[in-house]
Amino acid sequence: MSDLDDFFAKRLEDEASFPNRGKNWKQMSKRLDAFDAGAVQGVRPSLRWWQAATFVAVAVAGFLLWKTLSIQRENKTLRQDVAALQTERSNLSSQLALAEQHTSRPKSPVQGEILVGNNPNTSVAPFPSNPKVVANQVNVTSFPLKVKDSKPSQPALAAQTEKKPSKGVETVELPLTETGIATQNQDLPKQSIPVQNELPSIDSTASVASDLVDTRNSSDSLKGNSPKRDSLLVEIEKLKDSLLATNAIAQDIKPVRDTKSRFRIGAQATLGFVQPKQEGVSAIQGQGLSFEAKIFKAFWLSASVDWLHQDVCTMGFEQKFHPHHDSLPHPPGGGGGGGGGGGGGPQHQHKLVLVESSPRHQQFGLGIRYELPIKFWIRPSIRLAHQWVRMSPTLVTYKFEEEDPWGPGGPGGPSPRNEYTAEKFEAQWLSNQWRFGVGLEKDIPNWTFGLWADYSKDLSAANPSFDALYLRAGAQYRF
């Protein structure tokens, strides 16, 4: 670079003083006012709230969809399990009925039966030698089932079981041996059969059923052998008990929804309105998180945190919107505060005409919620909570209007000018704020959706903040 370049680069960088700064600022201010009044809002950072809300909504919707699909898959699996159990129960019922038919039906010897000894009630029924034939007979036979009782209690089961042996075992049928040898049972003892207290498993029930069929193969050993017959009767009773147990199990297995959840966690959107309504104060917007734990019956301990913001543009200074401000703002140049001041001569006086700020605050609530005992498709609740409020650091802008230094009717002086000052306040905590709310909630599996109306009141003695009515809508996951 030559000397010429150095010379011009250095001299042209020298910052000179230019006139018309005030005039150009007025033009700029009007231009910005027109811009703000227009529809161009895209550059305002408030858009970020909607972006965050949209993200949360999409995330919640995605989670709900995933949860719904999971529940559907779980339901499908449970239905398959129930169907399998019901099929097994049906098979066992049929087998049991068949066995009962053979054990309890008083009969006289008919064709195909062979008398056993001298007792006409003691006979041996023909029994197919092939177990598959037995299974076929079971499938085509319909029997009344005592086990259809929906939920037999254990004592009832025991009583039912005990009745059977009291009838004796005179009509017990034994499978016929393949050789057709009749067996006489004169020495059968009339003893009660011990009650089985523990319900057998389904697998053991199935094995018992097959064992019952297979007893035909060991009928030879039953001839004149009473312990074997007792054993057979015991097996039959076991089969009955297991069938009842299967029935109970099948009825217990159902896709039960949780109604005993003790915890909830969720998110909510909040819209608040200052009470009483005031000109220039926008609605309070925000979002929050909540957590609840059941402490006793219909009482829940509730904790929440909300991130809120609003725009305040008032014609004068309102202490309740700026609780961290303990004195009136000072006008530029040390003139009369808020329109006061003044002295000898034509001094400039300033009048506060506008206060602007965009306060943001976080509400931390802790309280109790009570579910009203009303049976309806939606559930009403009431709640009371104490809340702590953290006011975020905020910038407050004051607009002062310069009054005519000569006063009304004086000589035409300079036209009134606007002056701006700004103050930045650090974060501050507020407490002793209480909110009372009523709400309606709707439960679906694992989820609760609610609409709430809360009235917040500041009961603090010093620097009370504003009261507000909050509307909240949210969803909570129960676990």
Next chain:
Amino acid sequence: METQDVNLDEILDGCRQNHRASQQRLFAYFYNYAMTIARRYMGNSETAEEVVNDAFFKAFTKIHLFVGGQPFRPWLRRVIVNTAIDRLRSNMSLAPETELQPWHDAGSLNGIEEALTQEQIWAMLDRLPPAYRAVFNLAVVDGFSHEEIASTLGISVGASKSNLSRARQHLKTILKTEFEFFG
């Protein structure tokens, strides 16, 4: 970070919240700086004021594009230069008026700094054709490369070099004839 008698971070924070007071303070603080830049590009104070107003309006409405933690002055400078260039491009052609000529050193400038006022220097710059003046400002004062100038002005690199050469020749001629330097 710039630390002057004003807290620039606080002012910028207020500007982000669209507070007039902060905007007014920023405007007042950088007005002369902005006018100095715009003045040498536009050739007269009236047009420079228009450019400065346009530039500040862009800065206020797009303040969210300024990344905090970085110096604000270069960002504002770029906004002003771009605004000035846009104004020049909309008013006149920036194409080279003559073919490329080799640059000869201007020679000695002893005593020139003391002899010339800033008004005289601006007057010299104002006598340059707008296309030359823009390239000269971008290249010599604002430190743009010829590639950047070509991209900014929408001309070729060769045209940028040509305009810069012509601007230097003009300035040398002015200095020689009117102020009797390089005598």
